[in-house]
Amino acid sequence: MKRHATLVALLIALTTSVLADERYVLQYDAPATDNLLVKSKGRSKGLGYIQTALPLGNGRLGAMFSGGIDTEHLLINDITLWMNAKRGMDEVSQSGTRQVTQEDFETVRKTYREGKYGTKPDSMESMSTKYLSSTEPLGNYAPFSDVLISTGHDPASIRDYRRSLDSRTGLGSVSYSIGKGTFSREFFCSHPHDVVVARFTAENATLDLTVTASTKHKMAQVAASGNRITLSGKAEMVQNDVEFMQIVHIDAEDANVAHHPDGTITISGAHDVCIYLAGYSDYLAEYPNFNGRDYRGDCETAISQATRLGYDSLKKSHVDDVSALVNRCSLELDFDTSGLTTDKLVAAGGSLELENLYFHYARYLQLSCSRNAPVPSNLQGLWNADLKPAWNCDYHTDINVQMNYWMVDPANLSESFRPFVEWTKVLAQSGQHTARETFGINQGWSAGLNGNVFGFTAQNVHGRRNQQAGHWLAQNLFDHYAFTQDRGYLEEIYPVLKGAAEFFVEYLAPWKDGTLVVYPTWSPENSYLVKQHGKLNKQAYGASWDQQLVLNLFTDCIEASTLLQRDETFRKTLQEIIPRLCPQKIGQHGQLQEWPEDRDNPKDTHRHISHLIALHPGRDISPLTTKELHDAALVTMRHRGDESTGWSTGWKTCFWSRLHNGDRAHNIYKFLTSKRAYPNLFDFHPPFQIDGNFGGAAGVCEMLMQSHLRSVNADAETIEQAAFVAYKNSPNDPKTFAPVVPNESLANAPYIVHLLPALPTAWPNGRVRGLRARGGFEVDMQWKDGKLNSAKIRTNKGGVFRLYAENRLSGNITLEKGQTYSWPEQVQR
Incomplete structure (x- = not known):
């Protein structure tokens, strides 16, 4: 793995891309607030990690990154990981239902007909609680794991700090300098390959990292071997614990990599370190068992595929995948970018830039x-x-x-x-x-x-x-x-x-x-x-x-x-x-x-x-x-x-x-x-x-x-x-x-497509591309001085609609598959 020679070019390309499209980028000049070490139980209050870190996700697997200087904190989530509930019961019990006789249900309804208000024992609420309400546990969504990457860098010694997330590509980034050295990180969560990926690089310097993985769940084991950390755990349930597994694979061929009995891995003398993470639970959405995924096998398969393809290939697939979906629709309000970081943009009290x-x-x-x-x-x-x-x-x-x-x-x-x-x-x-x-x-x-x-x-x-x-x-x-x-x-x-x-x-x-x-x-x-x-x-x-x-x-x-x-x-x-x-x-x-x-x-x-x-x-x-x-x-x-x-x-x-x-x-x-x-x-x-x-x-x-x-x-x-x-x-x-x-x-009956029904005066000029209308249509619009200037309506299926624009209703407009209707009135192939 020899990527060091191309690092400068990659950084320049990334920076140029971000600057050219900063209206789509969340950006900060400081790390997130990381309260992991000072608060490990209960809810986070105030401005903590969850309110300041930046999110990544592929729909099932998620991550947040803090951009911490001395320690990068990756919070990992899996949408299927729950705890404190039951699964695997018989079909009736799994629903959580209360078994109620018709007489008892009629007793409840009678309190309604009689107007038994309030909370007294014979009230509507009390009787509903007594006869209808479930006593089965609902449970709660649970965190998966925390991955910490320690750098040994002193926050007081850095300059030119930048943390960002590009909403068009799903790429997160961190960069700063210490002395003559430039340090950069990049993060993404791949949907095509179902992994979280991070890359740490150093220019005119080297990296000495320590990687640890942990979970808040009590029943867990962490072991390191070679260049991998494996975390296995259970989310405690009232019945049938949910099992899960995570593999963190570290690729740093130009450095010294060592694993330790406490489950950590250290990397020293590196210029380029790639970290691949896969994680799954045993959850399957099959009623009433909700169990049976080969989560261990899926972890191994995802990591093996990711490491075989390598960082550049994974990144390209990820960016192509996300950008193709994100770029279907865009809003362009008329404003000059302020150059403010996102937190300062929020604190400034609102703007078209923030709304966009x-x-x-x-x-x-x-x-x-x-x-x-x-x-x-x-x-x-x-x-x-x-x-x-x-x-x-x-x-x-x-x-x-x-x-x-x-x-x-x-x-x-x-x-x-x-x-x-x-x-x-x-x-x-x-x-x-x-x-x-x-x-x-x-x-x-x-x-x-x-x-x-x-x-x-x-x-x-x-x-x-x-x-x-x-x-x-x-x-x-x-x-x-x-x-x-x-x-x-x-x-x-x-x-x-x-x-x-x-x-x-x-x-x-x-x-x-x-x-x-x-x-x-x-x-x-x-x-x-x-x-x-x-x-x-x-x-x-x-x-x-x-x-x-x-x-x-x-x-x-x-x-x-x-x-x-x-x-x-x-x-x-x-x-x-x-x-x-x-x-x-x-x-x-x-x-x-x-x-x-x-x-x-x-x-x-x-x-x-x-x-x-x-x-x-x-x-x-x-x-x-x-x-x-x-x-x-x-x-x-x-x-x-x-x-x-x-x-x-x-x-x-x-x-x-x-x-x-x-x-x-x-x-x-x-x-x-x-x-x-x-x-x-x-x-x-x-x-x-x-x-x-x-x-x-x-x-x-x-x-x-x-x-x-x-x-x-x-x-x-x-x-x-x-x-x-x-x-x-x-x-x-x-x-x-x-x-x-x-x-x-x-x-x-055709749908009526109403253009600019509630355009605010604060948005006098702008354009939108790729809005979807009922009936199977897609709409582009441009407006100027608060008035509709032009519009295009297209369909990939064919269909009929009526257009309501500038307080006028058109007749039925029929489009064949692939045709486009332009306002003012014109049909184009």
Whole structure:
């Protein structure tokens, strides 16, 4: 291995590349804060490693690097490594479900009908906890390992320090000088070859390194032999521990390499050191065992392949792979780069430069933490340092895991959606046991608030928590089809959609006025009648979010069954139920009601605004088609205010975009990027939640383009006359809006592609390339002085759409495969 001669040229090329595209690069003039040695238990607080180190990932395997001068700290994660749960039980037990008799379930429902509020022993919450809530452990996501590379360098002696991460290539780098010597590092996490790779180089100097590997898990062994460190461990479970293994291979042919009894390896007199790391758990996403991967064999295979190919080949494959996906979509706002490091850019209070970088970084994070893995990104994406992480670092189904995937399709990263699909298919398998054993429903599946990687679908341990989530998970599934128009994918997910709908067909029950409502339920995670019954009074019936999502689910199932030409009888059942669903209502303050009764408090600024799901991520409230509901949504948004947690701020960006208020959306996005961002741009929700990053990027897409409305009247010249409307005003009550039964022709109705629906005045000039629209289209746009200047819409599948631009609706536009439509009107091959 003789790379020393080309090192200078490589460094110059890398530096030139970074400087030419610094609007895509996170950069710093100091190392991350590394609290590994001073804090080893519990959660990290304040600005620690997880908030300042820089992330790498290939969807399953992840790493963060600190850029420490005397010690480089690599945090390693595997998305499948969990602990403190159970696996390998029988099919029913593995779901975590509570086995409930029909009499007990009816006892719970009776407390709802009788209005037993609060937390007394006979209350809705207490009875739900007593009879429905699971007593099985959920567990938590766990860290994998820590790899430390000690350099012996004195931080006080260095100059020209630089640490960076290029969001276009997934390459991390560190460089500094000591005396006449220049020291550089480069890091990446390869998807093609499933390894973490690091390279340490020295120019006019030599490297003396010590490499150690450890894990926070108690059951572990570390051994060094030759130029390898092998770590084997177990993540402790309540039943059936998860085994894992890691190999660190060191390639330093021009140096002295020695292994030691304590499991460390030392390298001395080196100019060029390459470190390859592979790690796997024994997890397989097969219900109910979740065990069986040949993790040892996979470790050996990955390391052998990586070392055989060598650093340069691995790097080229990695860069080609990442850049091909990242470069599909780009945002170019009009600004002059400041030259500030990223942490200083955040501290400066917001700028177009930061907003542009944040969007590209979110796409990089999405690609890094969700891709070809058996489970989706969790509350922290992929990166976690704690054995007891906040909120278990789990899957919250009352918005968080869904928000993780809102930006995937519009931002042109459809490959990142596959882990969500695979996980939801497991939930559908497990959830049929929860549906039957807890709720007495023999058709379909059910899932509660918290999920793990072991098929947990049971009710949360607290009765006030979310009771159902299948309808919201199904919404993500069908929306992915809307973007891709992949008929094979629709065939795959149809049983999951149908199963979610089948559950609600039987779960819905009549309320006081005879309409069908979901109960038990809640409106995540809000309280009502607080003065009378306390802040934990959350259990409810017919919450608006449930009713909106059930309509959305039934409509999607009708469309899917029509397209696939199956289940006509079930389709008719759904069509018959829809008019019986509890309607949406406008309350005494002019707000969209959160519950069937008018209980909204205008002073309530709760972070969840779940009763606006029909606005976003749904498609059934729009300023263009449902004026009264739009106005009511505006009142609700004004009541809730702008500032909140990171993920809530991301959602509000989407809400205001759908309300076509670009300036309000931008103000919130600016707040998110500057006041809700850590120095490494991770979302500020102590210690960290990644959904804010993804929700904010989704909001950018919504500001620039929307495609959720459908044209059901090809002859209509206005969007009000053309678009399908899911709620219509009741003839007997102007403040009540009843669900509409979709005609089966909706299945083939073209989507309306709306360009620049919420362009903020702060972005007067710019361009975007590669946004995805529903219907299978891809869109490029350029705008100047706040007006659309040009646009191109293309398709690789062929299809029909209508264009809404500059307040004008086009007729149907048909594109054949490979054709492009240019605005102003022109079709090109």
